[in-house]
Amino acid sequence: MGNSFGCSASGERLVSAARDGDFVEAKMLLDCNPCLAKYSTFGGLNSPLHFAAAKGHNEIVALLLENGADVNSRNYCGQTALMQACRYGHWEVVQTLLLFRCNVTRADYLSGRTALHFAAVNGHVRCMRLVVADFVPSAPYESLNAQKLSDRTDSSNSKTKNEQSSLSKLVNKAADGGITALHMAALNGYFDCVQLLLDLHANVSAVTFHYGTSMDLIGAGSTPLHYAACGGNLKCCQILLARGASRLSLNCNGWLPLDVARMWGRHWLEPLLEPNSDLPIPIFPPSNYLSLPxxxxxxxxxxxxxxxxxxxxxxxxxxxxxxxxxxxxxxxxxxxxxxxxxxxxxxxxxxxxxxxxxxxxxxxxxxxxxxxxxxxxLPRSSAKEIKLPLSLSLCTPCMLHPREQDVSETVGSPDMRKKRVDSVSSDIFCPVTCSPFPSVAIPLCTCNEGPCPNFDAGESDHQEESPQRSQSISDEQEKMEGMRLEKTTCSSMFWGRRSCSREHQCNAEINA
CATH class of the missing domain: 3.30.40.10 (Zinc/RING finger domain, C3HC4 (zinc finger))
Structure with a gap:
């Protein structure tokens, strides 16, 4: 058996070479059959590019791309090689993928995470600054900061300007549940990532969707300050307050950031998060990782x-x-x-x-x-030596030119927020149950009385409700929602049990 290229044995050899970093073996196989660069595995649909990017083998990544590998190829979960590189912090691989014009705005199928989310949840600040490189102009920082301040003062045009800003769209792009990269970095206490995101015009007042979130112990409708209070990092809370976060913001449970800090035992944050706190807040300079050129x-x-x-x-x-x-x-x-x-x-x-x-x-x-x-x-530098795959001209939109609105970009629209019911994979908050929270054990399932309900029942409920939904939602909006509308009924704390198993299946191949 084999995939569409009929070269299963050779394809698996290339996958093994990409995973192990065997450049000689990979080059020999690609010299014999360059089409092997487009091979994908049967289970998780991971390409050799996914394996090489996840393991940080930069030379093999460049070799695969030069032999026609699709830089934006997706696996079974909709994740690209850029997301895998950002997940594990391989900034050199991210740099190579950017040279081949990878699409940095794509989101995965399961939870709507972009490469910026993957980098933020694990604190890979170098990957983050590379991901946004095409959106930060090479101009003095003072002029960019002055423009940001002018947008704040002009209340009538500030919303329009922010919506038109490509950088603001990328940085504030929400995953399922309305969680932004700033929420993730603040939750896990990565101060460098929080500082860089705020310098890149991240919305300090962004709230998660009101219909629910993957962490009910924090609450729906929570701001990054709520998440930072849960994480317990003092500097993250200070810089969020310094950049305009409010101590008086209430989430859907009626909790202040102070209440979240008390619930999670972050007692050292209480003097800072008190509504009437008079503690001085330090002034934070621009991020050390801001790279304008x-x-x-x-x-x-x-x-x-x-x-x-x-x-x-x-x-x-x-x-x-x-x-x-x-x-x-x-x-x-x-x-x-x-x-x-x-x-x-x-x-x-x-x-x-x-x-x-x-x-x-x-x-x-x-x-x-x-x-x-x-x-x-320099005038004498005219040779073009990066060989772009032919598939790039057909499937990769240029990030620097206007293009049609992607389906994944409609997450933040107000109408869609009211009507969408998405799932957030529990893998997003893996650090919640790991080292940042050693004293807290959050169960992955609250169905303690018996086995988890069958997901087929959830699907049948969804099918029964679809005629009612079609009466209130236009056909065009249903098209935009597509396959992302998926209802699971296992846990009120973590929604994405089935999504999580799918992602584990893809990652198990890479980490085998």
């Missing part, structure tokens, strides 16, 4: 490629950092020249202390320490 150098790398090896006959200057490749980009301001690979690595890995003298969000030049906000391409 990343967009410019990423576009240059896509256009010209990463390899510019200078021969003896070339008159191009050699990069003073790596001493191997020819200089292809120049820093605006100091005009020092670097190769595009070194410039991209510098923008992806730098962590500049807040006390630095350079402007916020800029990267220090490795030669003179001058703050770099943008890179420009």
């Amino acid at each position: 990343l967009m410019s150098v990423l576009n240059i790398a896509r256009e010209c490629g990463l390899q510019f090896s200078a021969s003896a006959s070339d008159d191009a200057d050699i990069c003073a950092v790596c001493l191997e490749r020819a200089c292809s980009v120049a820093a605006e301001g100091c005009a020092h020249e670097l190769c595009v690979r070194c410039a991209l690595y510098l923008c992806s890995t730098s962590n500049i202390p807040s006390e630095s003298s350079i402007p916020p969000g800029s990267i220090p030049c490795p030669l003179c320490r001058h703050g770099i906000v943008s890179f420009v391409k």
